[in-house]
Amino acid sequence: MIYDLAVVGAGPAGLTAARVAARRGLSVALLDAYAKTGGQFLRGAAQPRLTGVDVRLGRRVWAVEKSQERFEIHASETTTATTLLVATGAHDRVIPFPGWDLPGVLTAGGAQALVKGERVKPGEEVVVAGTGPFLLPVAVTLLDAGVRVKEVLEANRPSPRMAAALARVPSKAAEALGYARRLAEARVPYRTGHAVVAAHGEDSVEGVTVAKLTRDWKPYAWRTVDCDTLAVGYGFTPQADLLVQLGCRTEGDHVTVDDHQRTSVDGVLAAGEVTGVAGAAAAVVEGALAVHALIGAPPPRLLAERARLRRFARALELSYPVRDGWQHWLTPGTLVCRCEEVTVSALEEARDLGADDPRTVKLLARPGMGWCQGRMCGHAVARLTGHDPAPQKRPFAQPITLADLTLHDREDST
Amino acid sequence: MVGAGIVGASCAYFLTRAGVRVTVVDRGGVASGTTGAGEGNILVSDKEPGPELDLALRSNALWRDLDEQCGGFEWEPKGGLVVAETPEVLDALTAFAGGQRAGGVAAARVAPGDLRDFEPHLADGLAGGVHYPQDAQVQPMLAAARLLRASGARLVRTAVERFLVTGDRVTGVRTGEGDLRADAVVNAAGTWAGGFAQAPLPIRPRKGFILVTQPFADPPVRHKVYTAAYVTNVASDAEGLETSGVIESTRAGTVLIGASRQRVGHDTSIDYRVLAKLARQAIGLFPVLADRQVIRAYAGLRPYSPDHLPVIGPDHRLENLFHACGHEGAGIGLAPATAEMITAQITGAGPSVEPSPFAPGRFP
Amino acid sequence: MIEFRFQDRVITAEEGQSIGAALHAAGIRSWRTTRFGDRPRGLFCAIGACFDCLLTVNGRPDQRACQTVARPGDEVTA
Numbered sequence: 001m002i003y004d005l006a007v008v009g010a011g012p013a014g015l016t017a018a019r020v021a022a023r024r025g026l027s028v029a030l031l032d033a034y035a036k037t038g039g040q041f042l043r044g045a046a047q048p049r050l051t052g053v054d055v056r057l058g059r060r061v062w063a064v065e066k067s068q069e070r071f072e073i074h075a076s077e078t079t080t081a082t083t084l085l086v087a088t089g090a091h092d093r094v095i096p097f098p099g100w101d102l103p104g105v106l107t108a109g110g111a112q113a114l115v116k117g118e119r120v121k122p123g124e125e126v127v128v129a130g131t132g133p134f135l136l137p138v139a140v141t142l143l144d145a146g147v148r149v150k151e152v153l154e155a156n157r158p159s160p161r162m163a164a165a166l167a168r169v170p171s172k173a174a175e176a177l178g179y180a181r182r183l184a185e186a187r188v189p190y191r192t193g194h195a196v197v198a199a200h201g202e203d204s205v206e207g208v209t210v211a212k213l214t215r216d217w218k219p220y221a222w223r224t225v226d227c228d229t230l231a232v233g234y235g236f237t238p239q240a241d242l243l244v245q246l247g248c249r250t251e252g253d254h255v256t257v258d259d260h261q262r263t264s265v266d267g268v269l270a271a272g273e274v275t276g277v278a279g280a281a282a283a284v285v286e287g288a289l290a291v292h293a294l295i296g297a298p299p300p301r302l303l304a305e306r307a308r309l310r311r312f313a314r315a316l317e318l319s320y321p322v323r324d325g326w327q328h329w330l331t332p333g334t335l336v337c338r339c340e341e342v343t344v345s346a347l348e349e350a351r352d353l354g355a356d357d358p359r360t361v362k363l364l365a366r367p368g369m370g371w372c373q374g375r376m377c378g379h380a381v382a383r384l385t386g387h388d389p390a391p392q393k394r395p396f397a398q399p400i401t402l403a404d405l406t407l408h409d410r411e412d413s414t
Numbered sequence: 415m416v417g418a419g420i421v422g423a424s425c426a427y428f429l430t431r432a433g434v435r436v437t438v439v440d441r442g443g444v445a446s447g448t449t450g451a452g453e454g455n456i457l458v459s460d461k462e463p464g465p466e467l468d469l470a471l472r473s474n475a476l477w478r479d480l481d482e483q484c485g486g487f488e489w490e491p492k493g494g495l496v497v498a499e500t501p502e503v504l505d506a507l508t509a510f511a512g513g514q515r516a517g518g519v520a521a522a523r524v525a526p527g528d529l530r531d532f533e534p535h536l537a538d539g540l541a542g543g544v545h546y547p548q549d550a551q552v553q554p555m556l557a558a559a560r561l562l563r564a565s566g567a568r569l570v571r572t573a574v575e576r577f578l579v580t581g582d583r584v585t586g587v588r589t590g591e592g593d594l595r596a597d598a599v600v601n602a603a604g605t606w607a608g609g610f611a612q613a614p615l616p617i618r619p620r621k622g623f624i625l626v627t628q629p630f631a632d633p634p635v636r637h638k639v640y641t642a643a644y645v646t647n648v649a650s651d652a653e654g655l656e657t658s659g660v661i662e663s664t665r666a667g668t669v670l671i672g673a674s675r676q677r678v679g680h681d682t683s684i685d686y687r688v689l690a691k692l693a694r695q696a697i698g699l700f701p702v703l704a705d706r707q708v709i710r711a712y713a714g715l716r717p718y719s720p721d722h723l724p725v726i727g728p729d730h731r732l733e734n735l736f737h738a739c740g741h742e743g744a745g746i747g748l749a750p751a752t753a754e755m756i757t758a759q760i761t762g763a764g765p766s767v768e769p770s771p772f773a774p775g776r777f778p
Numbered sequence: 779m780i781e782f783r784f785q786d787r788v789i790t791a792e793e794g795q796s797i798g799a800a801l802h803a804a805g806i807r808s809w810r811t812t813r814f815g816d817r818p819r820g821l822f823c824a825i826g827a828c829f830d831c832l833l834t835v836n837g838r839p840d841q842r843a844c845q846t847v848a849r850p851g852d853e854v855t856a
Contacts, residue, residue: 356571407690408686
């Protein structure tokens with residue numbers, strides 16, 4: 001069958017879009033790679049009922065092809081639809097430091113996923129570090145799970161811009177205050193201008209080096225903190241692989257959309273973090289907006305709400321950037337690419353050979369060539385070569401077995 | 415030197431060692447074109463006796479020297495194994511190898527029962543094969559970068575817009591960053607080499623895909639392994655899609671799966687149907703790959719000429735212009751001998767391989 | 779609760795829990811090593827993006843532990 005709408009990603013944006021579309025009488029397929037709906041944000045939480053939606057879980061979409069006026073969405077089987085909405089969210093943005101590949105170092109999102117989605121404590125004594133307001137709910141989630149949170153380290157400093165933005169969105173201000181209160185009650189220090197600049201341990205994390213940072217993140221005044229787990233996240237990177245495959249226009253790290261959530265490619269909509277990291281509330285609004293725009297006029301209320309949340313997200317982005325001073329944390333032996341085990345000195349060797357952009361560095365030294373295809377090291381490799389991180393073209397958004405790939409050896413595409 | 419691919423880098427290396435001062439110009443930097451989209455093959459096995467085989471054999475020897483003089487580019491004299499699915503194909507392959515042997519190629523017939531001594535994971539039911547111990551592989555991007563670095567030549571990253579011509583003499587190139595004057599200009603611009611209006615050449619792109627598997631701690635493929643059909647495809651003139659199984663591992667642990675050939679201009683978009691055919695052929699040769707995963711694919715453009723021979727030598731219209739291009743899918747393998755030939759022509763030294771079959775003026 | 783085997787150990791998991799989470803909860807923080815430096819690897823991103831947590835499940839190689847729901851009787855190896 002050919003669906004009116006296929007939604008890839010069953011997080012806040014995708015769930016909302018699928019629900020609204022089905023209620024409006026569209027035939028809808030909702031696909032997600034994981035075995036449960038909810039995405040990263042709603043893991044384990046209550047979710048809207050999906051009546052009249054074909055929910056297909058455990059479907060790792062590895063490619064989307066446009067043929068005639070239809071989209072073929074390839075996972076373990078192919079789903080065909082006339083309109084495609086991509087709401088594949090984001091993953092933690094990470095930057096390298098000595099010891100970051102030790103077991104016990106988790107991404108902040110990963111630590112939260114373990115608690116919320118799996119009911120597993122990431123560790124007993126945890127340091128939370130990185131940048132961005134997401135560190136706060138992660139720390140609180142850990143506290144609520146009975147984990148001892150030793151410190152929360154925010155690399156950036158408080159910004160007047162952020163204070164002004166919070167004042168304009170009272171719900172966000174209240175949320176932040178709630179987290180702060182909870183941390184204070186539990187006597188968890190929240191230190192701005194601090195970072196974990198190294199993790200130590202034999203086979204697993206036994207401690208971390210914490211440093212004070214200058215405004216541009218040069219470390220000074222080091223000390224060590226014992227812990228068995230580090231949860232670290234420096235914001236998020238949109239997972240826009242399917243949209244990049246289709247040739248959708250991008251800007252910075254995300255895909256651009258218009259007021260109707262339309263990408264630059266006809267029939268392709270995008271909502272949520274793939275269009276720029278803005279959080280779950282914005283994702284819900286955009287998921288609904290995408291469908292309303294598809295079947296009629298977008299309601300002004302949703303447009304206004306989205307504009308407000310996007311402004312807030314922009315303030316966040318400007319207040320919690322990743323500053324290049326992290327490069328001072330590196331040693332020659334620090335791994336930049338975890339998959340291919342490419343060290344800082346190997347990258348420098350490639351640069352000496354004339355590689356002055358991420359692509360050439362990748363060809364010569366292999367960062368980003370391994371299993372994760374640069375998802376973990378993309379930001380670092382780009383910045384280390386003096387370039388701005390940009391979405392990479394990945395013909396396979398997910399690995400696929402050769403046997404499964406052979407199923408696409410056919411003459412026509414219907 | 416227009417082009418910082420393997421041919422431009424090799425030419426820079428040979429020329430500077432002959433005392434020539436070289437500036438290399440490339441809009442994409444080192445190995446940004448076809449060199450960065452291949453497997454790094456240094457093959458004699460796929461060449462029929464004739465001028466290209468002579469060039470390949472000379473190049474094969476030169477690569478061994480380069481590994482000693484320069485190195486750092488994952489030189490692997492792994493050998494090639496060409497397999498035949500049927501006795502008829504094996505007969506044809508054996509006859510082909512006989513001709514090659516007369517031309518100086520080391521080639522040994524492999525009985526079906528002995529195939530697994532070479533490749534333990536090879537499929538059942540193959541009729542036999544031929545082993546080519548001279549076939550080798552390098553990491554092509556590293557090879558270009560290392561040779562360029564070792565040459566000491568300056569690399570300017572900008573586009574060459576056209577040749578500077580005075581009368582019938584080339585005096586340099588016009589680039590995005592101004593004019594560069596030179597006593598000689600070498601056109602090693604790969605798939606773009608035919609497009610200079612003052613000295614056009616019939617060189618066009620022939621697209622190919624490579625499928626890259628997950629990394630293996632111990633890759634299941636040891637040689638370059640391909641089916642006999644590959645040789646016919648390489649020499650074919652068909653416009654449409656042709657595929658044949660070509661499988662090999664890399665030092666990084668991945669398995670590279672080719673090869674497809676299509677004439678679709680400069681389009682490098684992904685076609686999953688072609689990738690699916692490559693996957694099928696790979697499993698046909700190595701069933702062990704079936705449940706392993708592919709993580710990447712890319713397309714490259716082979717610069718081909720009408721007679722499938724590279725274009726090497728002085729331009730027949732303009733003085734001081736030399737061409738080193740049109741190597742199709744064999745550029746890595748043929749680069750050192752090409753560079754040696756160009757260097758001899760520029761410095762007036764004697765050639766190691768007869769240059770006339772490659773002369774740019776041979777096309778009508 | 780369900781049980782599966784990891785190497786020679788029996789691991790208990792909650793219904794619907796991923797193999798990676800169950801191993802982590804059992805105090806097993808790494809289950810493979812890298813191919814060049816022999817570095818230990820376990821969970822890192824825990825959401826299917828980093829591929830650090832690969833292991834073999836019932837003979838199927840290279841499955842992401844964080845994305846594979848544990849089933850009773852699963853045979854899991856490095």
